[in-house]
Amino acid sequence: MQRDYSTRRYTWVAIILHWVMALGIATLVVMGLAMTHLKLEPTRLFELYQLHKSIGITVFLAAFLRLAWRLSHRPPDLPEAMPAVEKAAATSGHLLLYAFLFALPVTGWALVSASVFNIPTVLYGIVPWPDLPLLPTLDGKAPVEALLKLVHAYGAYALMALVAVHAAAAFRHHFITGDDVLMRMLPHHRQLPAVPSPTKEHSP
Amino acid sequence: MTSFQRAAIRFAVPGLLMTVLVATTSVANAANWKLDLGKSKLGFSGTQTGMKFQGVFTRYNAVIEFDPDHLDTSHIAVSVDLASATTNDNQRDATLPGKDWFDAAQFPAATFETSAIRRKGADDYEAVGTLTLRGVTKPLTLPFTLEMNGTSAHAKGHAELIRSAFGIGQGPWTTDQWVALNVGVNIDVTATRAN
Numbered sequence: 001m002q003r004d005y006s007t008r009r010y011t012w013v014a015i016i017l018h019w020v021m022a023l024g025i026a027t028l029v030v031m032g033l034a035m036t037h038l039k040l041e042p043t044r045l046f047e048l049y050q051l052h053k054s055i056g057i058t059v060f061l062a063a064f065l066r067l068a069w070r071l072s073h074r075p076p077d078l079p080e081a082m083p084a085v086e087k088a089a090a091t092s093g094h095l096l097l098y099a100f101l102f103a104l105p106v107t108g109w110a111l112v113s114a115s116v117f118n119i120p121t122v123l124y125g126i127v128p129w130p131d132l133p134l135l136p137t138l139d140g141k142a143p144v145e146a147l148l149k150l151v152h153a154y155g156a157y158a159l160m161a162l163v164a165v166h167a168a169a170a171f172r173h174h175f176i177t178g179d180d181v182l183m184r185m186l187p188h189h190r191q192l193p194a195v196p197s198p199t200k201e202h203s204p
Numbered sequence: 205m206t207s208f209q210r211a212a213i214r215f216a217v218p219g220l221l222m223t224v225l226v227a228t229t230s231v232a233n234a235a236n237w238k239l240d241l242g243k244s245k246l247g248f249s250g251t252q253t254g255m256k257f258q259g260v261f262t263r264y265n266a267v268i269e270f271d272p273d274h275l276d277t278s279h280i281a282v283s284v285d286l287a288s289a290t291t292n293d294n295q296r297d298a299t300l301p302g303k304d305w306f307d308a309a310q311f312p313a314a315t316f317e318t319s320a321i322r323r324k325g326a327d328d329y330e331a332v333g334t335l336t337l338r339g340v341t342k343p344l345t346l347p348f349t350l351e352m353n354g355t356s357a358h359a360k361g362h363a364e365l366i367r368s369a370f371g372i373g374q375g376p377w378t379t380d381q382w383v384a385l386n387v388g389v390n391i392d393v394t395a396t397r398a399n
Binding site: 041042043045046050116117118119120121122125126128 | 252253254255293294295298299302303304375376377381382
């Protein structure tokens, strides 16, 4: 497979997917917290739930695109100067983030499927989206729904913590370590200086 | 049950009901009227999370034997395909035929059959009868106005129902927390005299 090592940046597609999904996830978190912690009027609450489902499934579908892109496009290498333990932490952190991109929507989808409300999901009021199998026809749905609700909520808190660490690491790279790890994921017109060979080149 | 079987039942049951109703009422001597479906509307209204919405049934039919001078032999039987409800909202339309609401798979048709039609004023009538919905039969009186124009007749009427009386809205929907219990039925139909 032909690969382009001439840049230290992520590809435009990877950058767009990253930030669109980041925006989607931030929106979902705010909505989710509002849905469960604010006393909203029923209309607003109902609409929020429907939109949360639509955005959540959108992020879920985008995660497949993202994974396919990630597997077919090698990301820029981590800075040579990074200690091995940090590299390992970065790799496992990113793996975990990817896992959450799939797992959290699935718990939400399961929760909707097991809901005693039996509200069909229609994405953005237009595209019908099916329930997961088995869950809608369970005999005692209420306890299953309650359990899935907990799983989805604590999963969301765990993802929030993970994203906080992810963002803190990016800021540390930028402001303390002084490398280009944050910059290469930012939409930027100017190309970062190309690395002639992927082996040497240490920052001063 | 396969979707084909469901579809077959959905169409067969109202058809059978109509046949039975026609057979049992054919002794009457009031004129037969045929619904002009293109000029008729069988509507309903409800309130979801405080917001009113309107809907229509797109598939229904009626056997109408009516003569304003022979109300004692007049008789109306209406059959409504409950899977045909549309409210201009994909999500609501997908919800309505479901098990918690109309349960159209098990109860494909709603029927209204009059036991008496009474004149209340010059153009004002009331149809007294029973409504069968989701397997529950309850008395219902439908007031309507009627304009006769030769062989054409235009009727408009409105009735209020309590959906919970018919089991429309199960589980968390049995209360009015999300969807009001009061629903309206609006008829605006035109019929042509058949004989």
